[in-house]
Amino acid sequence: MGARSHRLAVTGSFEAGDDPFRSPSFLDWLESSDWSPWLIPADMPRLGVDVLRELLDGGQTFHWNRVLSDPVERWVGWISDQAYQLMLDPDGMMLVRALGDGDAKGGENTLTRWMIPESERQSELDCLPWRSDAHLARCIRALPGLRVLRQDPATALLAFIISANKQIPQIKTAHRRLAQRFGESVFPGFNRPPGWDVLSKLSLEDWKFCGVGYRAPYLLETARRLAEDTGLLDRIAMMDYPTARARLMEFPGVGGKVADCILLYGCHRQEAFPLDTWIRRVMTDRYSLAGWTDSQILHFASIHFGSGAGLAQQYLFAWERWQHRQA
């Protein structure tokens, strides 16, 4: 108790260790250690840096950070609990190498699965109504190579309960703090994201100290339920879309939008169509659906975009945010 209250006192602001991604020692560690060699994952397209940024830092995953480096930008992040470093070669081909110890292989297969093979993305894309939807066509043209990542349900459940009513940098900060306090250290300030087995041991204060705010009791109760039934998430992931969505919404802090995020990003269910403030804006401004309720919009999306609605959502979302940044 004494130790904990002391931590409380110093916790208001995090020190330099909070962000290792610009610290010289971390950059040295990335360079000097004999990591596995850079490899090119199979079946990946050429990407522009803007699309790579959208993929790693656009609200699908919150576990990637840019490392200070010139002239080519590099990213460091996690796929489940394995760390990777990622960059583009001059032709836009992706280069990846696993970080950390021991059995970490190159990771090119893991990365291809996580990023979705390009051939698979093409067939997903071909199901979308871009032939008859000029706005969707424009979004797809503007963001070549954008895709829905294939993450895991447990990661997505945590990430998107935290995400509710927060901005992306804020969500990432919460994840960094969780890892820093409760994750296994790989390098000082660079810790493995803790799993629900660890998170189920946190107190309400532990959660709050990581900046999750009023979502702390939601996360506490969700962790308790997962500890009580460790197979629950995997069973939900097997259910049909409407059932799985309803079951996810039984977790506190999970409403329709978060449930759709978990299904889309955590289970690669492309029927899921996360309806947030940006997509609401898209629907009123680009599709003339002003005044429609959420359930009406969701119905429209399932009819108009079909079984790949989630992929369409990704293009609409990214384009709208990009457009907004220009103005």
Add this chain to the structure above:
DNA sequence: GTCCAGGATCACT
């Protein structure tokens, strides 16, 4: 200082 964020929940009709 104020407004808002990849919303969810509860208390109301």
Add this chain to the structure above:
DNA sequence: AGTGATCATGGA
């Protein structure tokens, strides 16, 4: 079933 206030926190 459909609205409205409220929630904790930090960035713009």
